[in-house]
Amino acid sequence: xxxxxxxxxxxxxHLQKKEISLIVxxxxxxxxxxxxxxxxxxxxxxxxxxxxxxxxxxxxxxxxSQESLxxxxxxxxxxxxxxxxxxxxxxxxxxxLFLKGLYDMALPYKFIVSGSGSMELxxxxxxxxLGRKRLFELNTLSxxxxxxxxxxxxxxxxxxxxxxxxRQRAMTxxxxxxxFGGYPRVVLEETLEEKRAIIDEIFRTYIEKDISFLLRVExxxxxxxxxxxxxxxxxxxxxxxxxxxxxxxxxxxxxNYLSYAEKTFTIERVTPFFRxxxxxxxxxxxxxxxxxxxxxxxxxxxGQYNSTPDMGFLFQNLIFLLLRExxxxxxxxxxxxxxxxxxxxxxxxxxxxxxxxxxCKCSEVKSPAITRSLNSFIKKYxxxxxxxxxxxxxxxxxxxxxxxxxxxxxxxxx
Numbered sequence: 001x002x003x004x005x006x007x008x009x010x011x012x013x014h015l016q017k018k019e020i021s022l023i024v025x026x027x028x029x030x031x032x033x034x035x036x037x038x039x040x041x042x043x044x045x046x047x048x049x050x051x052x053x054x055x056x057x058x059x060x061x062x063x064x065s066q067e068s069l070x071x072x073x074x075x076x077x078x079x080x081x082x083x084x085x086x087x088x089x090x091x092x093x094x095x096x097l098f099l100k101g102l103y104d105m106a107l108p109y110k111f112i113v114s115g116s117g118s119m120e121l122x123x124x125x126x127x128x129x130l131g132r133k134r135l136f137e138l139n140t141l142s143x144x145x146x147x148x149x150x151x152x153x154x155x156x157x158x159x160x161x162x163x164x165x166x167r168q169r170a171m172t173x174x175x176x177x178x179x180f181g182g183y184p185r186v187v188l189e190e191t192l193e194e195k196r197a198i199i200d201e202i203f204r205t206y207i208e209k210d211i212s213f214l215l216r217v218e219x220x221x222x223x224x225x226x227x228x229x230x231x232x233x234x235x236x237x238x239x240x241x242x243x244x245x246x247x248x249x250x251x252x253x254x255x256n257y258l259s260y261a262e263k264t265f266t267i268e269r270v271t272p273f274f275r276x277x278x279x280x281x282x283x284x285x286x287x288x289x290x291x292x293x294x295x296x297x298x299x300x301x302x303g304q305y306n307s308t309p310d311m312g313f314l315f316q317n318l319i320f321l322l323l324r325e326x327x328x329x330x331x332x333x334x335x336x337x338x339x340x341x342x343x344x345x346x347x348x349x350x351x352x353x354x355x356x357x358x359x360c361k362c363s364e365v366k367s368p369a370i371t372r373s374l375n376s377f378i379k380k381y382x383x384x385x386x387x388x389x390x391x392x393x394x395x396x397x398x399x400x401x402x403x404x405x406x407x408x409x410x411x412x413x414x
Contacts, residue, residue, distance in 0.1 A: 003149045003184055005034055007138050012041060014134055015083070015110060020103055022129070023114040025138035026265040026290060027210060028202050030184045031114040034138060035085050038112060042083050050076045053087035063092055066101045073109055083110045089125075090115040096128030103132045116210060116264070139265065140291040141182030142325050143318065144413045147173050149187070163410040164393065170410070178314055179303045181293020192303050199297045210264045217260065222249045224298075226257050230267060230287050231298045235313040235346070237284045237338065238269075258287075265290055270320070273335035273348040273355075275381075286336055288320045308362050308391065315362035315409075316346055319389050322412040323347060323358070329412075343373040355383050361390040368397050368406050378402045 007023075014021050015038070023031050032053075039049045050073060052059045062072040073084055089095045095115070102111060113133075115125075126135075141149070148156050150173055155162040163170040180186050180195055183202055189195045207224060211217045225247045230238075238258075244251045261267045269285040289295035292314060296302040305311055323329045333350040337343075337357065347358040357377045365388065370378075378386060378400050385403045389412070396405045 001149070001152065002037075003030070003141065003145065003187070004153065005030060005037075005138065006142075006145060007136055008034060008037055011038060011112075011136050014136075015042070015112070017134065018110070020099060020129060020133040021110075021112045021136065022125070022133045023112070023136045023138055024265070025116070026140065027116040027206055028183060028185060029138050029140045029265075031116070031138050032087055033184070035087055035112065035114055039083070039085055048077050048080065048082040049085065050082060051085040051087070054091035055088045063098070066098060066105075069102065070105075070107065073107075077109065079108060081108050081110075083112060086111065086113045088115055089113050096125035099125065100128045100132060103129070137265070139182075140293075141184060141187060143174070143177050143182075143322065144325070146177050146182055146187060147413070150176075157414065159413045160408075160410050163408065175305065175308075178292060178311060178318065179296065179305050181291040181296070183291060183293060186293055196297075196302060199293055199302055203294060203297055206264070206266070211260060215260050215264075217257070219249065219253075222247050222253070223257050223260070226254060227261065227266075228298050230261070231289065231295045233313075234288060234295065235286055235316045237286055239284070266294065268320075270334055270336055270347075273337045273350070288317045290321070292317060292321075312360075312362050316360045319358070319360045319409060319412070320347065322409065323349065326412040327414075337377060339376070343376045345373055345377050348377075355381060356385055356387060357381075357383060358387045358389060361388060363390060364392040365390045365395075365406055366392075368395055368404070370397070370399060370404055374404075375399070378404075 011021055011023065011034070023034060025031055035051070039051055042049050052062060054060060054063060062069050073082060076082060092098055099111065099113065144159065147159060151162070183199065185198045186195050189198055207220055211223055212220050217223050226243060229243050229246055240251050240254050244254050247254070258269070262269060267287050267289055269287055271285050272283070293302060295317070305314070308315070320334065323332070323334055329349055329351070335348045335350065337345040337348050345357045346360045349356040349358060357374060359371065359374050374386060382400060383402055385405060388404065388406045389409050390406060392406065392408060394405065394407050394411065396403055398404070
């Protein structure tokens with residue numbers, strides 16, 4: 001059974017647009033598989049396609065120049081409409097200018113392009129293709145994609161009911177995801193030994209190819225150490241000076257490495273929400289990981305979480321990912337809130353002017369109660385609602401004209 005990727009529908013709808021469809025994301029997240037699914041969809045509709053990859057030696061001569069690629073496409077399509085798939089574009093030097101030239105020729109061909117994260121892909125391609133591309137970000141499997149696949153899509157569209165009715169099985173799958181994450185190859189393996197071997201290979205390939213080869217980072221051991229430090233303090237405020245001292249490289253080097261990690265789709269920095277410059281933290285970010293399994297592997301905890309009590313910050317990382325993906329919050333600007341007297345709220349959703357503070361509790365809330373920090377935020381900003389994301393069925397209370405909703409995390413899956 002194939003794993004269904006929900007980004008597929010979005011990219012499929014874009015196939016009729018003139019813009020280049022640019023699919024980006026971390027290495028081994030499934031971009032090539034998604035491209036092959038798109039090609040299969042087009043072939044079933046009787047469309048002409050050409051699939052080329054810069055990973056294949058036999059295809060590389062077609063990328064020596066724009067003319068070489070056009071001649072190859074003409075051999076396949078003539079001057080008729082055709083769909084050209086280009087995989088692993090990050091291997092092409094000056095890829096942005098290369099694609100820009102193709103687009104500006106107004107050819108009768110639609111280009112669908114993919115590549116893993118690198119400085120070339122994230123910056124120069126974006127700059128060169130301004131107004132010429134639509135960006136699609138494919139990450140590793142989300143919790144929703146994972147559970148739907150593992151349950152044979154029997155509960156697709158009703159995962160909230162699945163968690164309430166078959167709670168034991170649902171929580172078993174939840175714990176599996178929290179241990180191993182969502183890399184497709186990891187998910188497809190059945191034994192712990194094989195899962196460990198695959199995630200180790202993914203991590204080593206990421207360091208060797210994206211970080212060392214593509215981004216020309218010389219001190220790969222220092223980058224690896226920084227990655228582990230970040231993994232050990234998920235959800236905590238990032239002290240650059242402390243990380244610099246721990247690893248033994250300059251603060252500027254740490255800043256560069258953070259940028260590389262973010263632009264290769266492994267981490268994301270969340271910035272503070274503030275209105276009062278004097279009393280609220282306004283500069284220091286916190287860091288979350290795009291894949292929980294990769295984070296666990298980097299600090300030697302892959303497959304080692306047995307219960308929810310020791311997963312507080314990991315649960316917080318999961319909620320960050322769910323807030324990014326949830327239809328009701330997608331597109332919201334996500335921040336965190338801290339004051340200098342240590343009041344804190346895990347997330348603040350800024351949704352077109354309205355704000356929702358969000359607290360995370362990796363436990364069942366027996367009797368709803370508002371923490372001092374959340375109460376402080378509510379009194380200061382008076383939002384219409386606040387959320388406490390936890391493991392319990394939903395309930396709610398009212399305070400200061402704010403509705404505080406205690407929401408089970410699985411509500412964010414739909």
